[in-house]
Amino acid sequence: MGGIGILGGTFNPPHLGHLAVATHAGEQLGLDLVLLMPARIPPHKPAAEDPGPEQRLQMCRTLVCGRPGIDVSALEIERDGASYTVDTLRSMHSSHPHADLTFIVGADTASTMASWREPEAILSLARLAVASRDGSQRRRVLDTVVPLSDGSASVVFLDMGEVAISSSLVRARVAAGEPVADLTGPDVARYIYEHHLYRVPEPA
Secondary structure, three states: OOEEEEEEEOOOOOOHHHHHHHHHHHHHHOOOEEEEEEOOOOOOOOOOOOOOHHHHHHHHHHHHOOOOOEEEOOHHHHOOOOOOHHHHHHHHHHHOOOOEEEEEEEHHHHOOHHHOOOHHHHHHHOEEEEEOOOHHHHHHHHHHHHHHOOOOOOEEEEOOOOOOOOHHHHHHHHHOOOOOHHHHOHHHHHHHHHOOOOOOOOOO
16 A cells, blocks of 8 residues: 545534545545544544434445545544544554555644644654645644644645535534535435434424
8 A cells, every 4th residue: 555645534524525625635646545534532622413423434434435546444433532643643554554644634723733632743654735725824834833843744735726615514504404415415415314413403
């Protein structure tokens, strides 16, 4: 196995924006495989209206089904406790010792890396691929990341447009009784509705 990209997150729910980032990263960076890595327990903030890790994992699998070069990993779902990126990357290195790892993240998230567990180790274990074309965002990311690695971090920016889809938007649409297939794709939308996810409870 050569290059493996890891796109982590809560995926609550996964949507076409996640798929676009994974696809673009794989193509731009020539990765052999991009893995969606849903967190069991997000370490920084609880997942809003969380249907549970198994449901989120299954929605990720539904999203990427049939997509060449993109798959889903249950590594964080199967590990107890909070899902720390540094633990995930160490596990990936143990199971794929010859693979070059790329951790894929949005610019806003990358800018918070100083507050993560062992950020220096994260940057030594994987290349950082940041989804952002905005110059000021890129500068903010570099101002955060470079001091953490004494300038040795490998950072690449994905040259793609802004993803104007969010999981919170999907949840809000479902709660309002509006369709979401244009945001999630038809298969994930069907899963959400068939499993009654993200709906406002009816009054007793």
